[in-house]
């Protein structure tokens with residue numbers, strides 16, 4: 001008999017108390033309706049808004065097998081949050097996504113289907129805002145420009161052949177995520193781009209699923225201008241090395 005797949009969602013949070021119950025509810029509904037085994041690992045960086053209290057209530061409401069809280073002592077960045085969370089994964093597939101429902105769980109079954117579609121066996125399935133029916137809703141012109149510019153910059157220099165390098169809604173085989181993460185140096189938002197460039201350079205097979213990214217309703221984005229500088233540095237250093 002074939003082994004049943006298990007999907008572990010890594011969810012980094014920083015001040016997401018209003019979003020967390022809804023995203024947990026949507027994830028539970030999606031996995032249950034699709035008869036999939038899953039767990040949710042919340043990586044909270046000591047959010048001052050009490051996100052962890054909400055996480056603890058959710059663990060009680062759903063069960064400690066389904067929802068896990070793996071906090072850190074301070075705000076240590078998005079890239080290292082995934083590295084931290086990965087240690088606790090018990091599934092054979094890992095999904096990374098944002099907690100503010102910019103990444104709607106309804107795309108997860110599509111990503112899972114794509115992973116093995118027509119006898120394929122992709123190592124990574126990435127959501128893309130920049131191909132097919134994908135798109136971005138709710139961002140101002142400046143943010144759209146930064147995102148497009150970041151993708152264009154990395155694509156021009158590194159040619160990885162993936163339409164959305166900075167997007168962070170992805171499905172990985174756990175072993176692949178572990179292997180690529182070991183080589184990745186980015187601590188912040190440039191993590192996604194570096195992971196994808198390295199994965200392609202390492203010969204992993206990547207598929208794309210168009211997603212609509214809807215800007216958050218509650219709370220603020222945590223991206224700052226220092227992240228943009230770090231991103232540019234990371235693209236250039238990959239250009240030299242990879």
Ligand SMILES: Nc1nc2c(ncn2[C@@H]2O[C@H](COP(=O)(O)OP(=O)(O)O[C@H]3O[C@H](CO)[C@@H](O)[C@H](O)[C@@H]3O)[C@@H](O)[C@H]2O)c(=O)[nH]1
Nearest residue numbers: 012013014043045076077078081098099166168221222223
């Ligand atoms: N634990 C932890 N979580 C963090 C940190 N910084 C951000 N997060 C969490 O990471 C997710 C994304 O953060 P946002 O601040 O909402 O990002 P965004 O501006 O909407 O950016 C989105 O687009 C970027 C560009 O395409 C993406 O790179 C990014 O991942 C995200 O999808 C959210 O769940 C947020 O709580 C951190 O330092 N630590």
Ligand SMILES: [Mg+2]
Nearest residue numbers: 098100102216
């Ligand atoms: Mg967001």
